[in-house]
Amino acid sequence: MKHFLLIIMLFLTVPAWAEDLMLSASEKQFLKDASKGNYRIIQSARPDLQMAALWLYADNNVEKLSDKQLEYLLNLDPDTPRRNSFLREQERRFSNFYTDSDVLEFFKDREPQTWEGFEKLYPALKRNGQSKKAKTMLKDWWIKGVFTPDVQKDFYRKYKKDLSQEDHYNRLQYLLAPNAGQYTNARRVADLLDGKGWEAYVEARIALQNPNNNKFNANGALDRLERVNASLLNDPYLARDRFYWHKQQEKEENNLRAVDILAQAKPLTGVLPNPDGYWVQQRIVINRLIAAKEYKAAYKLASINPFKEGEAKADIDFKAGWIALRKLKKPDLAAKHFKDMVEGVSTANSRSRAAYWLGLAYRSAKQSFNAERWFSEAAKYKYNFYGQLAMEEDVCLVELNGAGDDNMTASSEIMNSPLRHIYAYLLQIDHPYNAYSFLRALSYKAKGANDYRYLASFAKEQGSDFHSLMIAKEGYNIHHYEVGKEAFPVLDKNILEGLELKALVHAVIRQESGFDPKATSRVGALGLTQLMPATAAKEAKDLEMTYRKEWLTSRPEYNVTLGEAHLKRLLEINKGKHIMRVLAGYNAGMGRVAEWVDIYGDPGKEGVNPVDWMESLPFNETRDYVRKVLENFMSYNAMFNNKDLNKDKLSCR
The missing domain is CATH 1.25.40 (Serine Threonine Protein Phosphatase 5, Tetratricopeptide repeat)
Structure with missing residues (x-):
């Protein structure tokens, strides 16, 4: 124990360390052993190495820590990753x-x-x-x-x-929220509520939430609903489950009925557990109504907005504004919704989107002064799609060599933090996820743009373009800092020289994998360009190249060659069509794109505004993907060609 306390004293007294961050083979093994539950004390010239080992050990063995070890980890740094786990263990003791x-x-x-x-x-x-x-x-x-x-x-x-009774009612709503599934507890809380009918209320909601369960067939759910006390039928939470049941029937008449149910229910002004879960269901029906050209019903549903903050509120504000402007031709009404959105968001992505569309609404309302004011606000965000559309000048050129200082330092809180060295060590033992949690922890100490630039540069020096990009994007999107060249990584020269579609390939990689060559998606897409193995095999065959699945993540140049070939194929298929079709196809498949063209029209063709087409897409992931790749392309195109993409084909203005 004395030895351990001595090491703690060393931890607390060593100043900013020399930048010798390369671990020896034995030091790497020491950390790997700790991560597998074999923690030990060693003599080392790196006092922070012992810190890293103790954290790795504690990550999976917190209950085995001594009280002194646990106390040390809690006092190490207020931003130490997994600190809440350590606090919970301390409370248990x-x-x-x-x-x-x-x-x-x-x-x-x-x-x-x-x-x-x-x-x-x-x-x-x-x-x-x-x-x-x-x-x-x-x-x-x-x-x-x-x-x-x-x-x-x-x-x-x-x-x-x-x-109180109000407390029991509110608990019941959390137990029956979307995806909560706390049915046993909900039934017991129903027994605590005064008055009759709460048991039937709970059973009806459970049945409505499970429309595909044979136990609750259509008639069964409706039968249970009929047993609910009349005084509870307009309960806003019950109305949400009735809405969900109709949404799951996937019929136009059910979609319209779902709108009426929410409109007739009492306003949802109380607790709102899982607002994103409620909003997802509402958004799906809005998208269906837009596809069916039921624009009045779509607006009616989008104007039912119980959300007080966050993504759900911003998204529904936008939907209501967009429908009012583009489909109902009511710019004054649209401006109200876009103004609500712009006042409730702070990220660069959301601010530029809200400001741009507010400018369009004012323009349609013939309020040119207000329109230009909000276009100017959107144009402040020059690396974002809507900021780029709003700009009257060229996209700001991002220099390939940048203006960063190779010897840049950050604030003392970052430079003196042991978390900085632990980040570097975890990367060296192939723990990128854990390592990134330390980099994020360091970002909480950032006092300005220079600190973010340093962290992005530091991550790149340690060999992670992915982490460098993520931290640079955070600095820009959350804090609106200019973070320099790390926000737009460039492939190695040997890969770059062989590319024909330099800007487009980089734009896709930045969005698909964040320049992580080992990236693997939840559906099995691999490597820098996130190719599915079957797609990669087809492209390799057509190029008369050997196909090896493992090469997609071990050989960046191989992945990029096949990824560019796939992009060329999509461009050829869509020759003469708008680039949005290609990008939507890369993300969701050309089969989906064909369906969307049938429903929403062909982007770029007469009468079909490309940006409106993108905003109509029912998949949030695909819509955001198209937007982000295009904004990436604008910046990379400026980098490689010293000129901007012709915005005439993209602009709504």
């Missing part, structure tokens, strides 16, 4: 001999994360004149807590005197 003052001091700057922690803090607060804070915490835990049925029963037994 609470001694019965802790005094109220010990407990209050422990939770001075944080909320409890475990049942053990809650049971210590709640009575301590009540005994020490903080009953209001205790009551707020109790209600929050009861309403949102994910408990086993036994823990829920125990919680209620202990604290029922401090819980």
